[in-house]
Amino acid sequence: MSNTIFDRGSPQPPILGQKVLRPRQQVEDALRKAVLDGQLRTGDRLPSETELARQFSVSRPTIREALSALESQGLIRKVPGAGGGSFVQAVDHTALGELVQESMHNLLRLGGVDIDEIAMVRQYLEVPSAKLAAQNRTEQDLEDLHVLLTEQKNRTVDDPMIAELDAQFHITIARMSGNRILASLVYALHRESEPVGYLDLSPDLGRDTFAQHQRIVKAIADQDPDAAEHAITEHLAYLRAHIRNHLDARTVVPV
Template identity: 30%
Template structure:
């Protein structure tokens, strides 16, 4: 870490320098940062400046300040809530962007699913088959299969073996879920959704990326057109 340059706003500078340390791996997720007194001495600033800097990092989702015995500033272990909040705030400020956001999902997720067609393992195919059977059994019992139908997409994106693609899809899905009060399929015909999932799974078995992309695009576009009432 470095001392503060006098020409800069002190709490912002401290926040920036601490952020750089975290991103470089000096402090790992879940690790405790130095206490306020030590940070104050190191940066040659007051403890109130340190508290302001930590507040900035907390708002960015990089640091969590715990109270009580054993508390203090810790590097966040899960930055998903902060990223999710950023998505939600953008959509909440401009409700008209919800349709654009849904359309972006309909463009991105089929492309990601096409990647899955090339990387999916036999074990993951088996997991999708188990999921489809669980969905069918729930529907035959007259129960909701929505959780299984949602899990289908999670299994699929995780089969890309790329955690950043999985994060993108999860962020978009969680944001749309909170904004619309659904996960995109809660009010749809479960049997029809399951039929489309089976078609996608058949294309995955054949490792046909182009067909997976086309089927996924039609599947998601149909869901969001009905959910958002668009043509």
């Protein structure tokens, strides 16, 4: 990619009646348009702040403000260090999910929401996800789910990969729904809540959840939305009950 994005010189005078934008907003809008139009592609490294300041005929602090705004919108990511810089971020449901996850993480840390609220919303979103997955699934989707089931079956409950496999299972089903917004929200809620991390894992619980996963996959394979709804609802209710019991046990003060 050329190092020059816009060699436009000083901003043009506004058209009569047109809103006058601050230089920072002009830079932000121009870079956003370049990303969304495909002039800047995923993974592209933006020119340095100094070079962007020259191209836009503005100060480096103005460029820095514009880049920070674009980073908060999930359009670019900043990488520190000698080989770092500002890079164009993927504009897809995963990127959206990561933004929502970050916001959810801050709310949890600040006490703005609690894990029960997240678990409830997850259920509201994952039930339709499973139903849509049963309707829209492909053979490749089924193969992906069976690979995850095999990995889960071959690991013990104390394996550190169990939490990641559980997340992949639920996120894969959401992706299979065909609704990218739904998939991004499930991604965010599941990644942030990490339901397995709130469970007192035991071999019995591991066997129960694995059997529930099997029933969900069977319903999706059979393209039976009603069975998928029943299976995922049963599974999520089971998890919520065990999470609540585990959290209650941790808050009991010894006499």
